[in-house]
Amino acid sequence: MTNTDASFPPERKRGSGVKVVYELLRDEILDLVLPPGSPIDELQLAERFKMSRTPIREALVRLAGEGLIDTLPNRSTMVANIDFLNMHTFFDALVLMYRVTTKLAAQYHRPEDIAIIRAHQARFAAAAEAQDALAMIATNAALHSAIAEAGRNPYFTGLFNRLLDEGRRILRLYYQSYGDRLPQQFVDEHEDIIAAIAARDTEAADRLAKAHAEQIVKQIQTFFSRNERIDIAL
Amino acid sequence: MTNTDASFPPERKRGSGVKVVYELLRDEILDLVLPPGSPIDELQLAERFKMSRTPIREALVRLAGEGLIDTLPNRSTMVANIDFLNMHTFFDALVLMYRVTTKLAAQYHRPEDIAIIRAHQARFAAAAEAQDALAMIATNAALHSAIAEAGRNPYFTGLFNRLLDEGRRILRLYYQSYGDRLPQQFVDEHEDIIAAIAARDTEAADRLAKAHAEQIVKQIQTFFSRNERIDIAL
DNA sequence: TGTATTTTATTTGTCGACAAAAAATCGACA
């Protein structure tokens, strides 16, 4: 019998509380379970996670540090809004990081990195095959994150992962339109990029990553310009 | 008489405590008053700032989020070390951000930005004239930060400012060798960069920023290779 | 004397409570 008795508190390990709250809240924000602008109530979270406000607070401070929530002093903390007006700054940064991390991966990767990258690519291909848009988004981010890791520059991987997270929120907004067109093309482009990395061809890696990133950005921008009226309403 | 009575506590404004601790600690870390590896004791800080551990803790969480301190669970938090072995990743990121932010400044700056940038450049020139190495480091960082702001991409300015902070720590290590050679050249290069930005010549801005950044990096690397034996000791 | 084990001390993580600040509600007055 493994602790079915509820009279004892859940026996959370000391120090694990913050991590649990942080990660769950982070996922809920990025998956839009908590949409932008949602109010965050410490007391409510404390009840929900059955712990005091102190660890909740620490998790919120961390999330604020990553820009995922905004805190007004003394009052109201809420899920950060997506800045549609300055979306182009996001795309600029995303394209550059796609390029830089891919290029560095071609330069600095180790043999074992390629295996990891190929495993992610296989998962992405499976998601594309199954026409599962949400899985495509997730596996695509994981793949590019793995490529960035192979480049071994913590400054770039840090920014890139942050951008991919932010991208998760944006992509959720139009994930319907993501699955129903040319997923096979993305799979092929990934294959080319991986081949360039494995061959340590930095020039090709950069060129292919640039084309790949710009195509994705273009697709998103096209979607948003089609829904311009909705954007303005936000 | 403005509160010379010490019987009342210092009357810190509610919510300001964290900010004070965060900023002071941050400065002390970046200025190497707290050298890498220094142990951080919450209780000691609480005494020093005359407040409870709670706001101290929040400041530390924030600093940890920026990678300025490392926390081992349940035990010992200390000032983050400078990773000399992977310094090249820092330089790669720094050069790229120099280029990107300068280029974007040329593209997106507004008239008022130029005035701000020129003011910073004047301060840098004064520091160079006075052969004040520490002031040169500070004003140089402020100048490039202002240029980045004119580019108006929060993702890039965020990373760039973090890199400039990290650079503050590295530059302190060799600031003696910074002042005693060609400061006038840096002043001139800055002038050229600013002129390119003002003329909205993105190509020239990128080229000049690249040369400028690479020259600085080269100088630092030369210094560190001369002091290789010291590096290994660390 | 050196090593393993118990004991003590130190430091962190969490808690519940209280005070300050802002928002929401209520009430006086025109």
Add this chain to the structure above:
DNA sequence: TGTCGATTTTTTGTCGACAAATAAAATACA
């Protein structure tokens, strides 16, 4: 009925205290 000001309520920021985890010290044993 509408507006301004006072009052109440809600939520945050800070505090002191306690418990868990680790390190340091002390003790037992070979």
